[in-house]
Amino acid sequence: MILIASPTPALRTRWRQGLHTAAAIHEVGDRPTLERSLSVLKPAVLLIDLELPDLNPPEGLHAVLQVNAVTKAIVMTGAATEPEGVAVLKAGARGYCHRDLDATLLRKAVDVVQKGEIWAGRTLTSQLLEELTARVEERDRELAGRVTARLQRLTRREREIALLVGGGASNKEIGNKLGVTERTVKAHLTAIFRKLGVSDRLRLALLVNDHEPLTLSS
Amino acid sequence: MRPITVLVADRRPAVRAPSLHRLRHDPGLRVVGEARTGGEIVAVTAALKPRVLLLGDSVRSADLHVMLGLVRRKSGRTRVIVVGHASAPHTLVDAAAHGAHGWLEATDSPALVSRAVRAVDSGEAWLPRHLASDILARLQALAPRDPVGR
Numbered sequence: 082m083i084l085i086a087s088p089t090p091a092l093r094t095r096w097r098q099g100l101h102t103a104a105a106i107h108e109v110g111d112r113p114t115l116e117r118s119l120s121v122l123k124p125a126v127l128l129i130d131l132e133l134p135d136l137n138p139p140e141g142l143h144a145v146l147q148v149n150a151v152t153k154a155i156v157m158t159g160a161a162t163e164p165e166g167v168a169v170l171k172a173g174a175r176g177y178c179h180r181d182l183d184a185t186l187l188r189k190a191v192d193v194v195q196k197g198e199i200w201a202g203r204t205l206t207s208q209l210l211e212e213l214t215a216r217v218e219e220r221d222r223e224l225a226g227r228v229t230a231r232l233q234r235l236t237r238r239e240r241e242i243a244l245l246v247g248g249g250a251s252n253k254e255i256g257n258k259l260g261v262t263e264r265t266v267k268a269h270l271t272a273i274f275r276k277l278g279v280s281d282r283l284r285l286a287l288l289v290n291d292h293e294p295l296t297l298s299s
Numbered sequence: 300m301r302p303i304t305v306l307v308a309d310r311r312p313a314v315r316a317p318s319l320h321r322l323r324h325d326p327g328l329r330v331v332g333e334a335r336t337g338g339e340i341v342a343v344t345a346a347l348k349p350r351v352l353l354l355g356d357s358v359r360s361a362d363l364h365v366m367l368g369l370v371r372r373k374s375g376r377t378r379v380i381v382v383g384h385a386s387a388p389h390t391l392v393d394a395a396a397h398g399a400h401g402w403l404e405a406t407d408s409p410a411l412v413s414r415a416v417r418a419v420d421s422g423e424a425w426l427p428r429h430l431a432s433d434i435l436a437r438l439q440a441l442a443p444r445d446p447v448g449r
Contacts, residue, residue: 204423209438213434213438214398282362286368
C-alpha cells in the first residue's frame with residue numbers, strides 16, 4: 082500500500098499514474114485524514130507534499146511520521162534546498178525530492194526507501210556527514226571540559242606519553258621513542274585513562290590537543 | 300585552475316603505489332608528499348595542509364579515529380578519504396563520524412581514485428549510497444531529545 086498526501090488533486094493524480102504499480106494506492110488531501118490513514122492502513126510508503134495544510138515542518142512533519150513505525154516517507158517539495166532536505170530527513174523522512182520528479186525516478190525513489198535506504202542528493206549526504214562530525218566533536222569537547230582538572234594528576238612519564246598520543250603516535254612508536262616496551266606503554270596508558278576518566282586513546286588525543294599547551298614542566 | 304594537492308599516507312608501499320601512480324598521471328592533481336606512520340601523517344598534514352589526504356586504514360580503528368580527529372584540528376580544510384579493505388558498514392560510518400569525507404576500497408579501480416579526490420574536494424561525500432541511512436540513524440541517536448535539530 083502506498084499513501085499519497087497532497088492538497089492538490091492534479092499532483093496526486095500525476096504521482097499515482099507515475100507510480101504505475103500493482104500495489105494499492107490511497108490518496109488524502111489534509112493532515113487529519115493523513116494521520117488517520119497512517120494509523121489504520123499502515124502503508125509501506127508515504128508520498129507527502131510539503132504544502133499539505135497544517136503540516137508545519139519540521140516539527141509537525143516529525144509528529145506525523147511518528148504515527149506508525151513502518152511507513153517510509155518521501156517528502157515532495159516545490160523548491161528543493163539543502164537545509165530543508167536535512168531538516169526533513171532529521172524529522173524522520175527517508176526521501177526528499179522535487180514534486181515534479183519524473184515517473185521513472187519516482188518509482189526508483191519508492192524502491193530505494195522500501196529497501197531501507199535514503200533517497201536524497203549526494204550533497205545532502207555530505208551535509209548529514211558534516212553535522213554528524215560536528216556532533217561527535219561537540220560531545221568530545223564536553224567530555225574534555227570535564228576532565229581538564231584531572232590533567233594535573235598525571236606523572237611526568239604519563240604526560241610524556243599523553244603528548245605523544247596527542248601527536249598521533251602508536252604504542253609501538255611511543256615505545257621506540259622512550260626506549261620502553263609496548264607493554265609498558267599500555268600499562269601507562271591504562272593509568273592515564275583511569276586518572277583522566279577517558280575510555281580510549283582517541284579521547285586522550287583530542288583532550289591533549291584541546292588543552293595545549295600540556296607541557297612536561299608543569 | 301590550481302591543481303588539487305594530495306597527500307598519500309599508508310605504511311605499506313604496495314597500498315600507496317597504485318594511488319600514487321594514478322594521481323601523478325592526472326594533470327588536475329598534484330601529489331605533495333607521502334607519509335607512513337601515525338606521527339608522520341599528522342605532522343606532514345599539518346605542515347603541507349593538502350586539500351585531500353588519502354589515508355590507508357593500516358592502523359587499528361581507534362588509531363584511525365585519533366588520526367582523523369587530529370587531522371581535522373591541525374588542517375581543518377583538508378578533506379580525507381580513507382582507503383580500506385573489505386570494510387564493514389559500521390567501520391565506514393565510524394570513520395565518517397570522526398571526520399572522513401570519503402571511503403575507497405583498495406580494490407577500487409584507479410580511475411575511481413581521481414574521481415573520489417575531485418568529489419570530496421568539491422564538497423561532496425564519497426561513500427556508498429546505502430550508508431546515508433546509517434549516517435542519519437547515527438545522527439539521530441546522538442540527539443535523542445532533539446529529533447528535528449533545533
